[in-house]
Amino acid sequence: MDPLSTLWETFFDVDAMREALPEMLTVGLPNTLILAVSAALLGSVLGLLLAVAGISRSRWLRWPARVYTDVFRGLPAAATILLIGVGLAPLGMQVWGPDPYPLGILALSLIAAAYIGEIFRSGIQSVEAAQLEGARALGFSWTEAMRLVIIPQGIRRVLPAWVNQLIALIKDSSLVYFLGLVASQRELFRIGQDYAATTGNESALLLAGLFYLALTVPLTHFVNWIDGRLRNGRPATASADEDDDTATAPYAATKGDRR
Amino acid sequence: MTTDTTTSVSLDVRDVHLAFGPNRVLRGVDLTVPRGATACVIGPSGSGKSTLLRTINRLIEPDRGDVLLDGRSVLGDDPDALRQRVGMVFQQFNLFPHMSVLRNVTLALRRLRKLGEDEAEMVARAQLELVGLAGKANSRPAQLSGGQQQRVAIARALALRPEVMLFDEATSALDPELVKGVLGVMADLSAAGMTMVVVTHEMGFARQVADTVAFMDRGVVLEAGPPEAIFERAEHPRLRRFLDQVL
Numbered sequence: 001m002d003p004l005s006t007l008w009e010t011f012f013d014v015d016a017m018r019e020a021l022p023e024m025l026t027v028g029l030p031n032t033l034i035l036a037v038s039a040a041l042l043g044s045v046l047g048l049l050l051a052v053a054g055i056s057r058s059r060w061l062r063w064p065a066r067v068y069t070d071v072f073r074g075l076p077a078a079a080t081i082l083l084i085g086v087g088l089a090p091l092g093m094q095v096w097g098p099d100p101y102p103l104g105i106l107a108l109s110l111i112a113a114a115y116i117g118e119i120f121r122s123g124i125q126s127v128e129a130a131q132l133e134g135a136r137a138l139g140f141s142w143t144e145a146m147r148l149v150i151i152p153q154g155i156r157r158v159l160p161a162w163v164n165q166l167i168a169l170i171k172d173s174s175l176v177y178f179l180g181l182v183a184s185q186r187e188l189f190r191i192g193q194d195y196a197a198t199t200g201n202e203s204a205l206l207l208a209g210l211f212y213l214a215l216t217v218p219l220t221h222f223v224n225w226i227d228g229r230l231r232n233g234r235p236a237t238a239s240a241d242e243d244d245d246t247a248t249a250p251y252a253a254t255k256g257d258r259r
Numbered sequence: 260m261t262t263d264t265t266t267s268v269s270l271d272v273r274d275v276h277l278a279f280g281p282n283r284v285l286r287g288v289d290l291t292v293p294r295g296a297t298a299c300v301i302g303p304s305g306s307g308k309s310t311l312l313r314t315i316n317r318l319i320e321p322d323r324g325d326v327l328l329d330g331r332s333v334l335g336d337d338p339d340a341l342r343q344r345v346g347m348v349f350q351q352f353n354l355f356p357h358m359s360v361l362r363n364v365t366l367a368l369r370r371l372r373k374l375g376e377d378e379a380e381m382v383a384r385a386q387l388e389l390v391g392l393a394g395k396a397n398s399r400p401a402q403l404s405g406g407q408q409q410r411v412a413i414a415r416a417l418a419l420r421p422e423v424m425l426f427d428e429a430t431s432a433l434d435p436e437l438v439k440g441v442l443g444v445m446a447d448l449s450a451a452g453m454t455m456v457v458v459t460h461e462m463g464f465a466r467q468v469a470d471t472v473a474f475m476d477r478g479v480v481l482e483a484g485p486p487e488a489i490f491e492r493a494e495h496p497r498l499r500r501f502l503d504q505v506l
Binding site (some may be wrong): 140 | 353459
């Protein structure tokens, strides 16, 4: 057999893919989504708390946020997942039993939070000081001004970077296989790897790769669409009408003329 | 008219001092604005005009001195409550770009005044109508011209029914042809009996609308008086030089 067709069959064996497909769809995909979505939600909430702590005026909030970020961003994801998944396993055993998912999700969330916290913080800090002043001048407290005016704007500015992090999270969710999964707990990567190991053919792993792409590529385009829409607003309801501006007495006297 | 004239109060600024490090920005400022009167503050850049406004609603806390509304010191009050009584309009509008025009106006009504959605919208729409922008309620600020944005900012401040209004160079960022519309809103507000402090470079506006014109230089009010006195019979040589340059 010539090398080219060997290569082809190693990666593009349709029968091997077809064999793995049902389990990928019914077991691997749901599990990957459970891990990634749960960790994305928890990681984003923790990240927002970290971001706010990171810009707090109190050093007792700032410093812990800084240390947390340095530690969880600095460790390899695999090491964090093992440390938490194995280290806290005895504790987890008492609380929810032998299921490795809760600790896996916790570990993924803690890692994601470190990155997402930095993303959110940079977005929040990019909002002009004048916005805070405008909100404070209306009578909003610092906390209310942050919550209603500054944070929503800051997060909008960093949506693409935030989604990058979610994409990394989808991929990193494969690392929970370190924690030892029973058959029904396996996610996309593990199923692909198992098929590859038993058949000596990598096609199932390639199929897993295609699943990951099917999740991540639309996500990127979706966020770009959202980003553009937030940036430019919804399609204009009406164009700016300059006539309104050149009028000299825009108060009650001319009210009748106005639309 | 826009304001219930009975709600405005007198404003007294007494011997206000403020320093940023070694930089003494305000060095004993006095300013008296009777109820319903309009004071225009003029003077060169860096003279402390904008900082003075910010000490009135305590966006910046003065180091020394006092600010009185209706004869009562406000320095002991909750600053957030004070700022609901004192409206402020900024050079750069400071509208919230992620919200519609309507929501810019209703936000404080709903969150601070605790009005229901319908009531807040009614108040906001009425206020937008008064500045001639009823038709722009659903636009985003970025879709409006600068003059329209500033009028939204004025509506946003007025919706809270303030007792005093502060204007910080409200027309300085506008294209010349848009200035008139905003000044018109301010003149009407002044005529309606709002107590106002207007930091401005528009000498024509100061001359026509102000009851008092105060000339600030290097952190103090050098000269204050009715517009005729300031513009026709300026005493201080620095004021005369300043007027020579801007008129």
